[in-house]
Amino acid sequence: MELWRVDMLSKGSLIDYTGMATIAELDEAVRTARDAGCRDIILLKCTSTYPATPENSNILTIPHMRELFGCEVGLSDHTLGIGAAVAAVAHGATVIEKHFTLARADGGVDSAFSMEPAELRMLVDETERAWQSLGGVVYGPMEAEKKSLMFRRSLYVTEDMKAGDVFTKENLRCVRPGLGLAPKYYEILLGKRINRDVKKGEGVEWGMVG
Known part of the structure:
Protein backbone atom coordinates (compact mmCIF):
# COMPACT_ATOMS: atom_id res chain seq x y z
CA MET A 1 0.00 0.00 0.00
CA GLU A 2 1.34 3.41 -0.94
CA LEU A 3 2.61 5.74 1.77
CA TRP A 4 1.37 8.74 -0.16
CA ARG A 5 0.86 9.71 -3.78
CA VAL A 6 1.75 12.79 -5.80
CA ASP A 7 -0.12 13.87 -8.93
CA MET A 8 1.45 16.49 -11.16
CA LEU A 9 -1.22 18.87 -12.50
CA SER A 10 1.05 21.02 -14.62
CA LYS A 11 4.54 22.41 -14.45
CA GLY A 12 4.84 24.00 -11.01
CA SER A 13 1.64 22.43 -9.63
CA LEU A 14 0.89 19.23 -7.74
CA ILE A 15 -1.60 17.45 -5.53
CA ASP A 16 -0.05 15.45 -2.69
CA TYR A 17 -2.19 12.69 -1.17
CA THR A 18 -0.87 12.48 2.38
CA GLY A 19 -1.97 8.92 3.19
CA MET A 20 0.06 7.53 6.10
CA ALA A 21 2.86 10.09 5.74
CA THR A 22 4.28 11.64 8.90
CA ILE A 23 4.72 15.37 9.38
CA ALA A 24 8.46 14.95 8.73
CA GLU A 25 7.82 13.11 5.48
CA LEU A 26 5.30 15.71 4.32
CA ASP A 27 7.68 18.51 5.24
CA GLU A 28 10.39 16.87 3.15
CA ALA A 29 8.00 16.42 0.22
CA VAL A 30 6.77 20.02 0.33
CA ARG A 31 10.30 21.43 0.68
CA THR A 32 11.54 19.28 -2.20
CA ALA A 33 8.68 20.40 -4.44
CA ARG A 34 9.21 24.07 -3.60
CA ASP A 35 12.96 23.80 -4.09
CA ALA A 36 12.22 22.42 -7.56
CA GLY A 37 10.11 25.47 -8.38
CA CYS A 38 6.65 24.15 -7.51
CA ARG A 39 4.53 26.91 -6.01
CA ASP A 40 0.96 25.56 -6.33
CA ILE A 41 0.72 22.69 -3.85
CA ILE A 42 -2.45 21.04 -2.55
CA LEU A 43 -2.22 18.58 0.34
CA LEU A 44 -5.12 16.16 0.58
CA LYS A 45 -5.84 14.53 3.93
CA CYS A 46 -6.21 10.87 3.14
CA THR A 47 -7.03 7.81 5.24
CA SER A 48 -5.59 4.73 3.56
CA THR A 49 -8.42 2.32 4.29
CA TYR A 50 -11.03 1.37 1.70
CA PRO A 51 -13.63 2.30 2.69
CA ALA A 52 -12.56 4.64 5.48
CA THR A 53 -14.68 5.30 8.55
CA PRO A 54 -15.63 8.77 9.82
CA GLU A 55 -13.93 7.92 13.11
CA ASN A 56 -10.62 7.48 11.30
CA SER A 57 -10.93 10.57 9.09
CA ASN A 58 -9.48 13.11 11.56
CA ILE A 59 -10.73 16.13 9.61
CA LEU A 60 -9.14 18.52 12.13
CA THR A 61 -5.81 17.66 10.50
CA ILE A 62 -6.86 19.79 7.50
CA PRO A 63 -6.61 23.26 9.09
CA HIS A 64 -3.44 22.13 10.88
CA MET A 65 -1.83 21.20 7.55
CA ARG A 66 -2.82 24.54 6.06
CA GLU A 67 -1.18 26.40 8.93
CA LEU A 68 1.88 24.15 9.01
CA PHE A 69 2.71 24.10 5.30
CA GLY A 70 1.11 27.32 4.05
CA CYS A 71 -0.68 25.77 1.09
CA GLU A 72 -4.15 24.77 -0.08
CA VAL A 73 -5.59 21.68 1.61
CA GLY A 74 -8.36 19.21 0.90
CA LEU A 75 -9.68 15.70 1.46
CA SER A 76 -9.26 12.48 -0.46
CA ASP A 77 -12.42 10.91 0.91
CA HIS A 78 -12.97 7.15 1.03
CA THR A 79 -15.90 7.27 3.47
CA LEU A 80 -19.48 6.45 2.59
CA GLY A 81 -21.78 9.41 1.98
CA ILE A 82 -20.93 13.11 2.02
CA GLY A 83 -20.68 13.94 5.74
CA ALA A 84 -16.89 13.84 5.94
CA ALA A 85 -16.52 15.98 2.83
CA VAL A 86 -18.92 18.64 4.15
CA ALA A 87 -17.03 18.68 7.46
CA ALA A 88 -13.74 19.04 5.57
CA VAL A 89 -14.99 22.09 3.67
CA ALA A 90 -16.19 23.58 6.94
CA HIS A 91 -12.62 23.24 8.19
CA GLY A 92 -10.96 24.86 5.20
CA ALA A 93 -10.73 22.18 2.51
CA THR A 94 -10.73 23.68 -1.00
CA VAL A 95 -10.48 20.37 -2.88
CA ILE A 96 -12.53 17.19 -2.43
CA GLU A 97 -11.67 13.93 -4.18
CA LYS A 98 -14.24 11.14 -4.28
CA HIS A 99 -14.35 7.83 -6.12
CA PHE A 100 -17.05 7.88 -8.82
CA THR A 101 -19.09 5.27 -10.67
CA LEU A 102 -22.05 5.45 -13.01
CA ALA A 103 -23.64 2.55 -11.09
CA ARG A 104 -22.41 0.67 -8.00
CA ALA A 105 -24.35 -2.37 -9.19
CA ASP A 106 -21.85 -2.72 -12.03
CA GLY A 107 -19.24 -3.74 -9.46
CA GLY A 108 -15.58 -2.92 -9.36
CA VAL A 109 -12.73 -2.67 -6.87
CA ASP A 110 -13.93 0.59 -5.29
CA SER A 111 -17.62 0.43 -6.16
CA ALA A 112 -18.78 -0.04 -2.55
CA PHE A 113 -17.72 3.49 -1.57
CA SER A 114 -17.92 5.19 -4.96
CA MET A 115 -20.53 7.87 -5.60
CA GLU A 116 -23.21 7.63 -8.26
CA PRO A 117 -24.14 10.74 -10.33
CA ALA A 118 -27.03 11.90 -8.12
CA GLU A 119 -24.87 11.52 -5.00
CA LEU A 120 -22.05 13.47 -6.59
CA ARG A 121 -24.52 16.27 -7.39
CA MET A 122 -25.55 16.29 -3.73
CA LEU A 123 -21.89 16.42 -2.69
CA VAL A 124 -21.29 19.47 -4.89
CA ASP A 125 -24.42 21.25 -3.63
CA GLU A 126 -23.86 20.57 0.08
CA THR A 127 -20.14 21.36 0.13
CA GLU A 128 -20.90 24.62 -1.66
CA ARG A 129 -23.50 25.44 1.01
CA ALA A 130 -20.95 24.58 3.70
CA TRP A 131 -18.39 26.92 2.10
CA GLN A 132 -20.93 29.72 1.71
CA SER A 133 -21.99 29.38 5.34
CA LEU A 134 -18.48 29.99 6.71
CA GLY A 135 -18.54 33.77 6.25
CA GLY A 136 -16.55 35.66 8.85
CA VAL A 137 -16.59 36.42 12.56
CA VAL A 138 -19.76 38.49 12.99
CA TYR A 139 -21.69 39.61 16.07
CA GLY A 140 -24.82 41.70 16.25
CA PRO A 141 -27.51 42.03 13.58
CA MET A 142 -26.41 41.84 9.96
Whole structure:
Protein backbone atom coordinates (compact mmCIF):
# COMPACT_ATOMS: atom_id res chain seq x y z
CA MET A 1 0.00 0.00 0.00
CA GLU A 2 1.34 3.41 -0.94
CA LEU A 3 2.61 5.74 1.77
CA TRP A 4 1.37 8.74 -0.16
CA ARG A 5 0.86 9.71 -3.78
CA VAL A 6 1.75 12.79 -5.80
CA ASP A 7 -0.12 13.87 -8.93
CA MET A 8 1.45 16.49 -11.16
CA LEU A 9 -1.22 18.87 -12.50
CA SER A 10 1.05 21.02 -14.62
CA LYS A 11 4.54 22.41 -14.45
CA GLY A 12 4.84 24.00 -11.01
CA SER A 13 1.64 22.43 -9.63
CA LEU A 14 0.89 19.23 -7.74
CA ILE A 15 -1.60 17.45 -5.53
CA ASP A 16 -0.05 15.45 -2.69
CA TYR A 17 -2.19 12.69 -1.17
CA THR A 18 -0.87 12.48 2.38
CA GLY A 19 -1.97 8.92 3.19
CA MET A 20 0.06 7.53 6.10
CA ALA A 21 2.86 10.09 5.74
CA THR A 22 4.28 11.64 8.90
CA ILE A 23 4.72 15.37 9.38
CA ALA A 24 8.46 14.95 8.73
CA GLU A 25 7.82 13.11 5.48
CA LEU A 26 5.30 15.71 4.32
CA ASP A 27 7.68 18.51 5.24
CA GLU A 28 10.39 16.87 3.15
CA ALA A 29 8.00 16.42 0.22
CA VAL A 30 6.77 20.02 0.33
CA ARG A 31 10.30 21.43 0.68
CA THR A 32 11.54 19.28 -2.20
CA ALA A 33 8.68 20.40 -4.44
CA ARG A 34 9.21 24.07 -3.60
CA ASP A 35 12.96 23.80 -4.09
CA ALA A 36 12.22 22.42 -7.56
CA GLY A 37 10.11 25.47 -8.38
CA CYS A 38 6.65 24.15 -7.51
CA ARG A 39 4.53 26.91 -6.01
CA ASP A 40 0.96 25.56 -6.33
CA ILE A 41 0.72 22.69 -3.85
CA ILE A 42 -2.45 21.04 -2.55
CA LEU A 43 -2.22 18.58 0.34
CA LEU A 44 -5.12 16.16 0.58
CA LYS A 45 -5.84 14.53 3.93
CA CYS A 46 -6.21 10.87 3.14
CA THR A 47 -7.03 7.81 5.24
CA SER A 48 -5.59 4.73 3.56
CA THR A 49 -8.42 2.32 4.29
CA TYR A 50 -11.03 1.37 1.70
CA PRO A 51 -13.63 2.30 2.69
CA ALA A 52 -12.56 4.64 5.48
CA THR A 53 -14.68 5.30 8.55
CA PRO A 54 -15.63 8.77 9.82
CA GLU A 55 -13.93 7.92 13.11
CA ASN A 56 -10.62 7.48 11.30
CA SER A 57 -10.93 10.57 9.09
CA ASN A 58 -9.48 13.11 11.56
CA ILE A 59 -10.73 16.13 9.61
CA LEU A 60 -9.14 18.52 12.13
CA THR A 61 -5.81 17.66 10.50
CA ILE A 62 -6.86 19.79 7.50
CA PRO A 63 -6.61 23.26 9.09
CA HIS A 64 -3.44 22.13 10.88
CA MET A 65 -1.83 21.20 7.55
CA ARG A 66 -2.82 24.54 6.06
CA GLU A 67 -1.18 26.40 8.93
CA LEU A 68 1.88 24.15 9.01
CA PHE A 69 2.71 24.10 5.30
CA GLY A 70 1.11 27.32 4.05
CA CYS A 71 -0.68 25.77 1.09
CA GLU A 72 -4.15 24.77 -0.08
CA VAL A 73 -5.59 21.68 1.61
CA GLY A 74 -8.36 19.21 0.90
CA LEU A 75 -9.68 15.70 1.46
CA SER A 76 -9.26 12.48 -0.46
CA ASP A 77 -12.42 10.91 0.91
CA HIS A 78 -12.97 7.15 1.03
CA THR A 79 -15.90 7.27 3.47
CA LEU A 80 -19.48 6.45 2.59
CA GLY A 81 -21.78 9.41 1.98
CA ILE A 82 -20.93 13.11 2.02
CA GLY A 83 -20.68 13.94 5.74
CA ALA A 84 -16.89 13.84 5.94
CA ALA A 85 -16.52 15.98 2.83
CA VAL A 86 -18.92 18.64 4.15
CA ALA A 87 -17.03 18.68 7.46
CA ALA A 88 -13.74 19.04 5.57
CA VAL A 89 -14.99 22.09 3.67
CA ALA A 90 -16.19 23.58 6.94
CA HIS A 91 -12.62 23.24 8.19
CA GLY A 92 -10.96 24.86 5.20
CA ALA A 93 -10.73 22.18 2.51
CA THR A 94 -10.73 23.68 -1.00
CA VAL A 95 -10.48 20.37 -2.88
CA ILE A 96 -12.53 17.19 -2.43
CA GLU A 97 -11.67 13.93 -4.18
CA LYS A 98 -14.24 11.14 -4.28
CA HIS A 99 -14.35 7.83 -6.12
CA PHE A 100 -17.05 7.88 -8.82
CA THR A 101 -19.09 5.27 -10.67
CA LEU A 102 -22.05 5.45 -13.01
CA ALA A 103 -23.64 2.55 -11.09
CA ARG A 104 -22.41 0.67 -8.00
CA ALA A 105 -24.35 -2.37 -9.19
CA ASP A 106 -21.85 -2.72 -12.03
CA GLY A 107 -19.24 -3.74 -9.46
CA GLY A 108 -15.58 -2.92 -9.36
CA VAL A 109 -12.73 -2.67 -6.87
CA ASP A 110 -13.93 0.59 -5.29
CA SER A 111 -17.62 0.43 -6.16
CA ALA A 112 -18.78 -0.04 -2.55
CA PHE A 113 -17.72 3.49 -1.57
CA SER A 114 -17.92 5.19 -4.96
CA MET A 115 -20.53 7.87 -5.60
CA GLU A 116 -23.21 7.63 -8.26
CA PRO A 117 -24.14 10.74 -10.33
CA ALA A 118 -27.03 11.90 -8.12
CA GLU A 119 -24.87 11.52 -5.00
CA LEU A 120 -22.05 13.47 -6.59
CA ARG A 121 -24.52 16.27 -7.39
CA MET A 122 -25.55 16.29 -3.73
CA LEU A 123 -21.89 16.42 -2.69
CA VAL A 124 -21.29 19.47 -4.89
CA ASP A 125 -24.42 21.25 -3.63
CA GLU A 126 -23.86 20.57 0.08
CA THR A 127 -20.14 21.36 0.13
CA GLU A 128 -20.90 24.62 -1.66
CA ARG A 129 -23.50 25.44 1.01
CA ALA A 130 -20.95 24.58 3.70
CA TRP A 131 -18.39 26.92 2.10
CA GLN A 132 -20.93 29.72 1.71
CA SER A 133 -21.99 29.38 5.34
CA LEU A 134 -18.48 29.99 6.71
CA GLY A 135 -18.54 33.77 6.25
CA GLY A 136 -16.55 35.66 8.85
CA VAL A 137 -16.59 36.42 12.56
CA VAL A 138 -19.76 38.49 12.99
CA TYR A 139 -21.69 39.61 16.07
CA GLY A 140 -24.82 41.70 16.25
CA PRO A 141 -27.51 42.03 13.58
CA MET A 142 -26.41 41.84 9.96
CA GLU A 143 -28.19 43.87 7.31
CA ALA A 144 -30.30 40.85 6.33
CA GLU A 145 -31.37 40.39 9.97
CA LYS A 146 -32.40 43.95 10.76
CA LYS A 147 -36.05 43.33 9.89
CA SER A 148 -36.07 40.67 12.59
CA LEU A 149 -35.45 43.35 15.23
CA MET A 150 -39.20 43.95 14.94
CA PHE A 151 -39.74 40.66 16.77
CA ARG A 152 -37.61 41.64 19.77
CA ARG A 153 -39.08 43.39 22.78
CA SER A 154 -37.89 46.73 24.08
CA LEU A 155 -39.06 49.59 26.31
CA TYR A 156 -41.82 51.93 25.13
CA VAL A 157 -43.79 54.82 26.62
CA THR A 158 -47.45 53.77 26.91
CA GLU A 159 -48.92 57.14 27.97
CA ASP A 160 -48.34 60.73 26.88
CA MET A 161 -45.74 62.23 29.22
CA LYS A 162 -44.45 65.74 29.84
CA ALA A 163 -40.96 66.89 30.73
CA GLY A 164 -40.36 66.16 34.41
CA ASP A 165 -42.79 63.20 34.61
CA VAL A 166 -41.51 60.01 36.22
CA PHE A 167 -41.41 56.57 34.63
CA THR A 168 -43.82 54.18 36.37
CA LYS A 169 -45.19 50.70 35.80
CA GLU A 170 -48.21 52.35 34.19
CA ASN A 171 -46.38 54.38 31.53
CA LEU A 172 -43.39 52.14 30.79
CA ARG A 173 -43.86 48.75 29.11
CA CYS A 174 -41.77 46.06 27.47
CA VAL A 175 -43.32 45.42 24.05
CA ARG A 176 -42.41 44.85 20.41
CA PRO A 177 -40.67 46.06 18.25
CA GLY A 178 -37.10 46.06 19.53
CA LEU A 179 -36.25 49.65 18.60
CA GLY A 180 -36.11 51.07 22.13
CA LEU A 181 -33.86 50.36 25.10
CA ALA A 182 -33.41 46.73 26.07
CA PRO A 183 -35.84 45.26 28.64
CA LYS A 184 -32.96 44.82 31.11
CA TYR A 185 -33.14 48.58 31.83
CA TYR A 186 -36.77 48.47 32.99
CA GLU A 187 -36.07 48.48 36.73
CA ILE A 188 -33.34 51.11 36.32
CA LEU A 189 -35.72 53.49 34.53
CA LEU A 190 -38.57 53.23 37.03
CA GLY A 191 -38.58 56.46 39.05
CA LYS A 192 -36.39 58.32 36.54
CA ARG A 193 -37.66 61.61 35.09
CA ILE A 194 -37.92 62.43 31.42
CA ASN A 195 -36.42 65.66 30.09
CA ARG A 196 -38.91 66.39 27.30
CA ASP A 197 -42.48 65.81 26.26
CA VAL A 198 -43.02 62.27 24.95
CA LYS A 199 -45.95 60.82 23.04
CA LYS A 200 -47.51 57.44 23.73
CA GLY A 201 -45.82 54.77 21.59
CA GLU A 202 -42.32 56.26 21.50
CA GLY A 203 -39.42 53.95 22.05
CA VAL A 204 -37.38 54.85 25.12
CA GLU A 205 -33.82 56.07 24.57
CA TRP A 206 -31.23 57.40 26.99
CA GLY A 207 -31.47 60.87 25.50
CA MET A 208 -34.93 61.40 26.99
CA VAL A 209 -33.88 60.41 30.54
CA GLY A 210 -32.71 62.76 33.30
